[in-house]
Amino acid sequence: MPRSVSRGVVALLLSCALLLTTAACNSDDTKSANAAAPSASASFEKQKLAKTRFVANAGLAAGATYQWIVKPYRAGKFKKGADGRTFALVKGGLAGAFTYNRLKAALNNAKGDPLLSKAVAPLSAGIDSLKDLGTKLRKGEAGEADVGAFEKVINGVKDAGRSAGANVVDKVPSASQLSGG
Numbered sequence: 775m776p777r778s779v780s781r782g783v784v785a786l787l788l789s790c791a792l793l794l795t796t797a798a799c800n801s802d803d804t805k806s807a808n809a810a811a812p813s814a815s816a817s818f819e820k821q822k823l824a825k826t827r828f829v830a831n832a833g834l835a836a837g838a839t840y841q842w843i844v845k846p847y848r849a850g851k852f853k854k855g856a857d858g859r860t861f862a863l864v865k866g867g868l869a870g871a872f873t874y875n876r877l878k879a880a881l882n883n884a885k886g887d888p889l890l891s892k893a894v895a896p897l898s899a900g901i902d903s904l905k906d907l908g909t910k911l912r913k914g915e916a917g918e919a920d921v922g923a924f925e926k927v928i929n930g931v932k933d934a935g936r937s938a939g940a941n942v943v944d945k946v947p948s949a950s951q952l953s954g955g
Contacts, residue, residue: 828884829935839928840944843921843924852911871908873908878901884938894938896934897931900927907923
């Protein structure tokens with residue numbers, strides 16, 4: 775019995791020591807030093823690898839748009855009576871929601887880099903306009919203008935990235951990425 779009590783006391787002392795050292799590491803001096811550091815842009819704190827993250831997110835959005843929205847639409851998969859229409863519509867709806875999500879993430883990544891944030895800023899309204907198009911695709915209500923809106927926004931993001939030195943390359947997401955898994 776005394777051995778288990780001594781182990782308990784040692785464990786208690788070690789956890790208290792650990793707690794005190796972590797509390798000491800988070801002093802107010804570090805907070806004031808970080809507050810004085812300049813940020814990358816006025817609206818967002820500088821991110822590590824902002825351009826790389828932007829390229830990855832925008833590339834996934836572009837790949838999903840082309841693979842599951844533009845290509846099936848041009849092949850006539852969204853038309854009534856087409857073979858595999860239901861599956862194409864579900865995939866298109868998921869791709870629309872995924873594209874919107876990845877473009878919003880890319881927009882946030884762009885805010886972490888001064889040059890990229892200036893290039894991408896005018897595109898935020900276009901990205902916001904895609905919000906409900908995924909649902910429209912899934913219901914089979916999307917037309918040429920809706921698919922064109924996806925293409926226009928993706929091309930705008932690619933051009934903005936290219937102008938800031940961040941070339942976006944289409945990367946088709948896996949089915950688990952597309953479904954949010």
